[in-house]
Amino acid sequence: MTLRLSLAIDRYDRFFPFFDETVQTPDSVSLDVYQVGQTVPLRDGEFRHERMIYDEEFDVCEFSFSSFIMAKKRGLPIVGIPVFPRRLFSVGLWYVRRDSALRSLSDLRGKRVGLNSFQTTLSVLAKGDLKFEYGVPWESMEWHVLTKEKIEFEPKKGTVIRQLKEGSDLGKLLEKGEIDAFIHPHPPKSITSGQVPVRRLAEDAAELELSYYHKHGYCPIMHVIAIRQTLAERHPWVCDVLMNAFHSAQTISDNYYNDPNWSKLFWGRRYWETERDALQGDPWPIGLAANRSNIERFLTYSQDQGLISAPISVDALFAESTLYT
Secondary structure, three states: OOEEEEEEEOOOHHHHHHHOOOOOOOOOEEEEEEEOOOOOOEOOEOOHHHHHHOOOOOOEEEEEHHHHHHHHHOOOOEEEEEEEEEEOOOHHHEEEEOOOOOOOHHHHOOOEEEEOOOOOHHHHHHHHHHHHHOOOOHHHOEEEEOOOOOOOOOOOOOOEEEEOOOOOOHHHHHHHOOOOEEEOOOOOHHHHOOOOOEEEOOOOHHHHHHHHHHHHOOOOEEEEEEEEHHHHHHOOHHHHHHHHHHHHHHHHHHHHHHOOOOOOOOOHHHHHHHHHHHHOOOOOOOOOHHHHHHHHHHHHHHHHOOOOOOOOOOHHHEOHHHOOO
């Protein structure tokens, strides 16, 4: 008997093998793959995280790491496997007006900062990095958020969170001077189109990111692969099948760059080589052992920001069969 599973993921290069069916799974599992965005609509819609956590629409889903931790702490029926398909550094994603007087992260003290939501994974990472990596307390700022929080929480005493009007554009708010800076995983079209002139707050972002990577040994996690808990409990072997599938997809996608004209970037292969030499090792490891310190640091950030009220162990987040990977 074949177990038919719905899989909701984004359209990253490391996921292409799922869409063109070059990933092979055992006869015991069949995957119906959906291309679902979160803040950006894709072929099969958007709001992937909400559709997973509240509607239980998918069996397996690429999910916000921050909201996943909050969901697990609250006993919601999902469990993870240690596959982390989205990773970002925070320092290079801070934007300010081109004519802004702000020149460094320390200049953010007391400022009004735009976010997607307070609990968005990049938001949590950025606030945590400010405080623990760069010595700038996130508590000193006002946080202006675009969307309602996916999972309710009680803000830490003294935290200033202001809800923006529905449909607000962070780029235009920045241009008007209604916020001083913003960080967002998908900068709005007003920014990417060049309509609003901005610059990165950290002019030496690439150097800071490389330093962060070599200091900590990882690029921070943004998303995790989540599974309906009932599915993982009834068919625990599915977790191993899925981990193998994601590992296979990553191996296949790595080989894309063997072709120097695989992408529209004429020097894409050279960029790939430069990054490989600079980072060394594997910046996209699958499995729990290689990601444990990465996860532990993020859990510290989550608790410090009031998103979880008490510690939760790394092992409590993941399916039992994956704990020794």
